[in-house]
Amino acid sequence: MPRRGNRKRLKYRANDLSSHRVTVADFANSDPAVVKSGRVKKAVANAVQKEVKALCGLEASRVPSEDGLSVLSENGHYGSSEELEDIENGNGTSSKKKKSRKQRESSITDYAGEDFPLDIWLVLASYIRPEDVVTFALICKKAWTITCTAVFWMRLYKRHYQTNAYLPVRLLPECMYRLRALRACVIRSLFHMYEPFCSRLAKNPSLPESTPNTLLNSKCLLFWCKKVEPGIRPEPLWEFNFKLKKLPPKQKNLCLIGLQPPLEYKEVHFNPDQDCCLLQVTTLNFIFIPVVMGMTLTYFTINVSTDMRHHRVRLIFQDCPVLNGKKPRGEQGVQIVLDPVHSVHLLDWWHPKYPFSTMA
Known part of the structure; x- marks a missing residue:
């Protein structure tokens, strides 16, 4: 027995269909509640096409059916071109099977997009x-x-x-x-x-809180000391500058890995100070410091000075970096203690106060 609720579909035949039987509901301006698919039914399309060929004569019958349907697909009245491929021939037999929904979705996802100049x-x-x-x-x-x-x-x-x-x-x-x-x-x-x-x-602090960790295993490229004449203080200050080469970040953007600037623009991207920073430590008096150029900074701390009014900076430089979170030993490297310290600044290579060569 047939299931309840099933309705017998109406069969459209080309011989029984005339021009006055084609209703507005068969086209794109119809109510979506009446025509849910948004396009004319296959049987109706075939019947209308046959009748148009019969009315136009032999010349219209020579025109392939795909050309006429392609015009309709461009206007968007009868759905996509993939659905129009499934319109039946005049004998009522289907030319091609419908593509599955997954195949249609995969064809859309495989679309590469536009390539703009x-x-x-x-x-x-x-x-x-x-x-x-x-x-x-x-x-x-x-x-x-x-x-x-x-x-x-x-x-x-x-x-x-x-x-x-x-x-x-x-x-x-x-x-x-x-x-x-x-x-x-x-x-x-x-x-x-x-x-x-x-x-x-102006908003960023002179010394970020993450500085001791970011400067670990940085290589000292250059070191110099100069006297700074203060405006209010009668005695001069001494500024110790350490030019450090920081290690490259562990995590980089995956989109830029392996990309190198074109050879014709290699000079444009030349930057000798890339990944470099300047550690400025200003002290109240002169302190003798051994030569540490070429060595690696493995320890850096900022504490309170013994007079409880200033800071105390401790640096340890070694010949090779310390990995795996191991603590360096003071007797293995060169230890530098700056006390009392007036101020500590960390300047990146793009900072206005960062000294760079004018011949770059």
């Missing part, structure tokens, strides 16, 4: 804020390639250049046309002229 990405880069450069470079490889060009960094410099800003000689407009280290110079200039970057430096 570099000129479009260069135009979009003209509207990118300096703090969004990394996000823009992670969109795709072509967007990253644009951030490697000299045109991108020169436009970024000219867009935020201010005539009243104080800049070092290397960062002036007449010196920015040198391609060597152009990217590093533009980044340094933004910390002089771009207000969000300047305010960020």
